[in-house]
Each structure stands twice: as C-alpha cells, then as structure tokens.
Amino acid sequence: MNLNWSLLLDVIMIAMMAATMVYAFVLNRNLERLRTTKAEFETVVQKLVTSVGGAEKGLRDLKLAAQEVGSELEGHIASARGLSHELQFMIESADSLANRLSRAAESPAQIKPPADAPKPKLAIAPTSSVPPPAAPPSGLFGSRPVSTTPAPKTRSRAEAQLLEDLGRVAAARADQAEG
Numbered sequence: 001m002n003l004n005w006s007l008l009l010d011v012i013m014i015a016m017m018a019a020t021m022v023y024a025f026v027l028n029r030n031l032e033r034l035r036t037t038k039a040e041f042e043t044v045v046q047k048l049v050t051s052v053g054g055a056e057k058g059l060r061d062l063k064l065a066a067q068e069v070g071s072e073l074e075g076h077i078a079s080a081r082g083l084s085h086e087l088q089f090m091i092e093s094a095d096s097l098a099n100r101l102s103r104a105a106e107s108p109a110q111i112k113p114p115a116d117a118p119k120p121k122l123a124i125a126p127t128s129s130v131p132p133p134a135a136p137p138s139g140l141f142g143s144r145p146v147s148t149t150p151a152p153k154t155r156s157r158a159e160a161q162l163l164e165d166l167g168r169v170a171a172a173r174a175d176q177a178e179g
C-alpha cells in the first residue's frame with residue numbers, strides 16, 4: 001500500500017503541476033495583451049495631452065481676441081455716446097431756432113435780437129434757382145399775409161443757413177408741382 005500512496009501523491013503533484021503550467025500560459029498571454037494595450041494607451045494619452053495643450057492655446061488666443069474686441073467695442077460705444085450727446089445738443093438748438101423762427105414768422109416786428117449778438121458777416125443773397133413770387137404769399141401759420149417790412153439785419157450763421165435751405169426746399173417743391 002505504500003506504493004499506492006506514493007503513486008497517488010505523484011499523480012496529484014503532476015495534476016497540480018499541469019494546472020500551474022496552464023495557469024502560467026494563460027497568465028503569460030494576458031500579460032502580453034496588457035503590454036500591447038499599455039503601448040496603445042500611452043499613444044492615446046500622448047495624443048490627449050497634445051490635444052489639451054492645443055485647446056489651452058486656443059482658449060488663450062480666444063480670450064485675447066475677446067479682450068481686443070471688447071476694448072474696441074468700448075471705444076465705439078464711448079464715441080457713440082459722445083455723438084449722441086452732440087446730436088441731442090444739435091436737436092435742442094434746432095428746436096430753439098425753429099421756435100424763434102416760428103415766432104419771427106408770426107410777428108417779426110416784436111422780435112428783437114439780443115444786444116450782445118454779433119453782427120453777421122454772411123449776407124444772404126437771393127439764389128437764382130428760387131423764382132420770385134407772383135403775389136405775396138399768405139403766412140406760414142394762417143391766412144395773415146407776410147409782413148413787407150424788412151427782416152432784421154442781425155441773423156446768426158445757423159439762421160442764415162436755415163433760411164437758404166428753406167429757400168431750396170421751396171424751389172424743389174415748386175419744381176415738383178410744375179413737373
């Protein structure tokens with residue numbers, strides 16, 4: 001019986017050695033796949049690092065471009081605000097001038113120029129494009145005829161320019177009415 005126990009132990013040892021060899025073979029193949037996958041993983045990680053670096057550079061460039069455009073836009077906004085204020089001043093001045101002209105058209109004898117108003121250097125000459133009226137026209141604000149008294153001699157440059165422009169508009173309307 002001694003022989004049987006020894007043989008049985010040898011068979012068990014051979015079976016265990018065979019199982020160990022099969023396990024070592026499978027483990028070797030898995031380690032080989034792991035090494036291959038590790039090389040591929042390193043390549044992917046390297047590409048990812050390169051992509052992240054490019055994205056960071058793109059973000060920095062985008063940030064700089066946004067700052068440049070923002071500062072340029074702020075300049076345009078400041079300029080527009082200044083122009084808006086200037087335009088508002090011009091509108092208020094034109095309103096005031098229109099009111100003065102309206103009052104002058106209604107009662108030219110009552111309007112007196114300010115005492116400190118400078119004497120105009122620009123004389124208004126009748127333009128050849130404006131035909132003389134056939135009959136005295138009625139007033140702008142009613143059926144009252146226009147006064148034949150001479151207009152006050154002191155006019156600002158803006159008033160003179162406005163009167164010239166009104167003459168051109170009247171001539172253009174007359175041309176349109178004829179045509």
